[in-house]
Amino acid sequence: MKWINNLESFPYPFKGSTYRYSNNSIPMKTPLCVEVTPDYIEEMQLKRTLLNHHAERCYQSLPHTITGQWEIVELVIDHLAAQYPDQFSVEKKGSKWTFNNKILEEKQEFTFGGESTFPEEPLAFISRHVQEDLILMMQRDGDLYLDAGQLCFPANWSLAFNLGMKFKCIHHPIPGFKEEGLDDRILQFLMRLEAGNPWERKNWSLMAGDRLDTSLETFDQWGKLRKQVTKENAGELVHIRVEVQKLFRLPRTNGILFTINTHLLSLENLVSNREWLKQFHDILSELPPHITDYKGISLYKNEVLKYLSEKLESGKVV
Amino acid sequence: MYKEKTIPVYVKAIEQENEFIRRFTLASVNEELLPKFSGGAHISTYIEHGELLVRQYSLTSNPDDTKHYQIAVRLSDTSRGGSRYWHEKMKVGDQLQISYPKNHFPLSFKAKHHVFYAAGIGITPFLSMMNELHSRGSSFELYYASKTEEACAFYDFLQEHYPNQYRFYFSNKRERINSSSLEEHPIGTHVYFCGPESFISDLTESAYQLGYPPSAVHTERFTPPQPKDMQPFNVQLKDGTLVEVARDQTLLEALLNKGIKAPYSCRVGRCGTCELQVVEGEIAHYDSFFSEDQKQSQSRILTCVSRSKSAMLVLDV
Numbered sequence: 210m211k212w213i214n215n216l217e218s219f220p221y222p223f224k225g226s227t228y229r230y231s232n233n234s235i236p237m238k239t240p241l242c243v244e245v246t247p248d249y250i251e252e253m254q255l256k257r258t259l260l261n262h263h264a265e266r267c268y269q270s271l272p273h274t275i276t277g278q279w280e281i282v283e284l285v286i287d288h289l290a291a292q293y294p295d296q297f298s299v300e301k302k303g304s305k306w307t308f309n310n311k312i313l314e315e316k317q318e319f320t321f322g323g324e325s326t327f328p329e330e331p332l333a334f335i336s337r338h339v340q341e342d343l344i345l346m347m348q349r350d351g352d353l354y355l356d357a358g359q360l361c362f363p364a365n366w367s368l369a370f371n372l373g374m375k376f377k378c379i380h381h382p383i384p385g386f387k388e389e390g391l392d393d394r395i396l397q398f399l400m401r402l403e404a405g406n407p408w409e410r411k412n413w414s415l416m417a418g419d420r421l422d423t424s425l426e427t428f429d430q431w432g433k434l435r436k437q438v439t440k441e442n443a444g445e446l447v448h449i450r451v452e453v454q455k456l457f458r459l460p461r462t463n464g465i466l467f468t469i470n471t472h473l474l475s476l477e478n479l480v481s482n483r484e485w486l487k488q489f490h491d492i493l494s495e496l497p498p499h500i501t502d503y504k505g506i507s508l509y510k511n512e513v514l515k516y517l518s519e520k521l522e523s524g525k526v527v
Numbered sequence: 528m529y530k531e532k533t534i535p536v537y538v539k540a541i542e543q544e545n546e547f548i549r550r551f552t553l554a555s556v557n558e559e560l561l562p563k564f565s566g567g568a569h570i571s572t573y574i575e576h577g578e579l580l581v582r583q584y585s586l587t588s589n590p591d592d593t594k595h596y597q598i599a600v601r602l603s604d605t606s607r608g609g610s611r612y613w614h615e616k617m618k619v620g621d622q623l624q625i626s627y628p629k630n631h632f633p634l635s636f637k638a639k640h641h642v643f644y645a646a647g648i649g650i651t652p653f654l655s656m657m658n659e660l661h662s663r664g665s666s667f668e669l670y671y672a673s674k675t676e677e678a679c680a681f682y683d684f685l686q687e688h689y690p691n692q693y694r695f696y697f698s699n700k701r702e703r704i705n706s707s708s709l710e711e712h713p714i715g716t717h718v719y720f721c722g723p724e725s726f727i728s729d730l731t732e733s734a735y736q737l738g739y740p741p742s743a744v745h746t747e748r749f750t751p752p753q754p755k756d757m758q759p760f761n762v763q764l765k766d767g768t769l770v771e772v773a774r775d776q777t778l779l780e781a782l783l784n785k786g787i788k789a790p791y792s793c794r795v796g797r798c799g800t801c802e803l804q805v806v807e808g809e810i811a812h813y814d815s816f817f818s819e820d821q822k823q824s825q826s827r828i829l830t831c832v833s834r835s836k837s838a839m840l841v842l843d844v
């Protein structure tokens with residue numbers, strides 16, 4: 210998760226002039242499940258605070274996921290050490306591993322695959338070293354289930370509520386999702402995911418405010434800002450929230466790792482790129498009500514549109 | 528076109544299991560550990576021999592010990608080059624590419640008891656499945672049919688490792704797997720079939736007749752082929768527009784070039800986004816997305832990879 214001011218590194222999510230729910234996944238060019246950005250230290254502090262104070266909300270797992278959790282530890286550590294050798298390293302002597310996080314100056318020895326090497330579960334341990342939220346889905350009897358996860362920055366959903374739930378039930382509340390047969394198709398796609406060939410997709414929404422932790426449990430704290438949006442303050446107050454989701458098949462358990470990296474950019478910053486302004490304006494004005502409702506934009510969509518139109522007008526050369 | 532990532536390996540050892548079956552031990556070229564795998568997993572092997580020979584083989588080694596992989600290859604009478612190459616040309620030290628492990632034949636999670644029915648080389652996927660169940664302490668049995676004791680692959684191995692869990696059926700002794708054994712399994716049993724097509728379909732039919740729910744009956748499925756040579760074809764749209772799809776072009780590209788707003792995302796036949804309805808014409812499916820039933824219904828096409836068998840396809844766009 211990050212607040213971005215730098216447009217170049219913003220994962221701009223749009224193509225074309227309309228938006229509908231779809232499986233917009235593409236094969237990943239560089240197979241990396243996590244990234245380390247300049248905000249690493251600051252974000253790890255925020256994440257660890259959430260994990261320590263809201264353990265239930267941010268971490269859940271079912272007992273049969275331990276092998277899958279170890280696969281995640283291995284994948285994440287291998288990627289960190291290979292991609293950021295100056296910041297992370299790992300030494301493996303058989304099953305005795307030493308993981309060194311040089312940024313936080315933390316060194317951890319453990320027995321890979323061993324029980325009770327950490328005071329917490331393997332997934333909980335590794336999630337304290339990466340900026341991404343980490344979700345483990347297990348494929349059981351022809352379906353996918355959310356069986357473990359560390360989730361600090363959810364976009365309006367709840368981990369505790371969805372634990373052990375079938376993939377299709379998790380998505381059930383999305384209007385239009387089921388009618389379009391999309392849940393079946395995405396499920397079918399995920400079940401065909403193969404090890405060694407990871408995928409990524411971007412998911413976007415708008416939010417009033419710049420809060421990363423928009424869990425269901427904290428709705429009372431962030432929901433009300435949505436009523437305060439005006440065309441005057443929209444540029445500053447409203448943010449576009451983009452989740453970059455990466456999908457990896459875990460070969461030992463046949464489970465799937467989702468890593469979610471959440472980015473926030475204020476509209477003000479977004480529209481400083483003329484092309485983006487134009488495209489976003491087209492997309493938002495065309496968006497059908499069932500999507501605006503679900504994304505929670507309906508309350509202030511008109512204010513945002515007025516803001517965007519004014520920006521478009523003012524940029525015109527007369 | 529979608530090209531999966533591959534791992535370079537070399538042949539570390541070759542053993543003659545019996546007259547028709549050879550076992551090959553594969554190790555990573557840079558001596559790294561290979562990815563672990565789950566019970567029932569297989570790999571694709573890529574061999575360059577005039578043309579590219581791509582074949583799928585189950586991994587028969589231990590899923591947790593991945594210093595090397597082992598596969599078992601039966602010389603097929605109708606070999607189109609794959610198993611013949613493995614048997615006649617492959618030498619220790621030869622290099623080839625393999626895919627990451629994939630699993631289209633996973634163990635059931637909820638089964639109370641697992642029963643494997645194998646005929647001949649169909650034993651191979653069950654080796655890693657039994658290994659996994661054994662290490663979990665779950666209960667399973669193996670019913671294994673072979674022509675003779677000599678031709679029975681992994682005969683010694685099975686006797687040594689799972690002495691109380693197998694039953695052999697040798698046809699030279701007039702022993703046959705009888706579908707009546709399906710009646711004896713306790714409630715909550717899942718059955719798995721692997722072997723020649725007729726073996727699988729006979730058992731599957733019997734299992735359904737006995738009232739096994741489809742979710743408790745598991746059979747092996749393989750990856751679809753890629754097009755060998757691409758032929759041009761035409762499509763017709765609802766408004767009568769004709770679009771020509773050239774030999775070196777996908778249907779999706781042809782549509783987009785015409786300014787038609789066809790949906791797409793991955794462009795490699797795996798995400799399902801580019802699906803369009805087909806009203807007329809015969810589709811050649813090259814995707815890894817639709818199920819067999821969906822393909823056979825001939826009503827939907829993934830435009831990014833699939834093509835037409837007939838000269839013309841009529842689309843509902």
Ligand code: FES
Pocket residue numbers: 790791792793794795796797798799800801802814816829830831832
């Ligand atoms: S675009 Fe993904 S299947 Fe065709």
